[in-house]
Amino acid sequence: MQLGLKNKRVLVTAGAAGIGRATARAFAAEGAKVFICDVDTASLADFAKENPGIGTTVADVSDEKAVDHLFAEAGKFLGGLDILINNAGIAGPTGPVETLSLEDWRRTLDINITGQFLCARKAVPLLRKAGGGSIINLSSAAGRFGFPRRTPYSASKWAVVGFTKSLAMELGPDKIRVNAILPGAVDGPRIRRVIEAKAKSVGVSFAEMEKKYVTQASLARMVSADDIANQILFVCSDAGQNVSGQPLAVDADTQYLI
């Protein structure tokens, strides 16, 4: 399959770890020109050392001024934009709704959905100038199922799907495709933190909660960051040229969230 990603100019938010890191490296391996941001300066420095061909800058996607700075730096490095990967997202708080703080609610929505809005707003004129392109917004299985004790996260990830579908309709005439990726539980340190918090909140052991997480998918396994990166590359490639406005699950056939 010809992906046609060579020399494409790609911006990945929150690229220093997890799915963002795997995605940035996968684009670079296909010959794309890649720039990432992250809020964590230490992991960004490690990433830069490991991936000298990929541009980096520190930016919090929920901060309007930081996003302006990010696009200025990315513009200098990439000289335009073909693909935006709106990957940044946090797990947010775990607990019954009446125990959650307004501050935690707002922080979750600020990063997970407002951050995507701020980046898309800056990216669209650049994608138009390039004659078309692709935006990928990271949602979650929590963007198609209810997720008890994770209401801010789930609300933010359903919002990502509405944002994606609306933007795809708005931008189709400009040949800009917009899709959401909905990962299931991705094996790695983040999911271990998530399982630990859920186990503590409902009063069961880590092992018991981990088993529940795995068996909620019919394939009875977690997915990997590379699975997500592969799907993103396909959708952004020439091979995915007629895919737009879709919430695309990569979740080992998750049936529900506990």
Ligand SMILES: NC(=O)c1ccc[n+]([C@@H]2O[C@H](COP(=O)([O-])OP(=O)(O)OC[C@H]3O[C@@H](n4cnc5c(N)ncnc54)[C@H](O)[C@@H]3O)[C@@H](O)[C@H]2O)c1
């Ligand atoms: N890991 C999973 O199981 C899973 C499942 C479904 C959806 N997702 C979604 O996939 C995306 C990536 O998740 P991940 O598992 O790779 O996360 P991760 O926690 O492994 O890595 C996230 C990176 O985001 C950075 N970051 C956090 N807040 C930021 C901000 N405000 N601005 C810029 N960077 C920021 C962190 O420093 C970190 O480097 C998120 O949107 C997440 O909600 C993850």
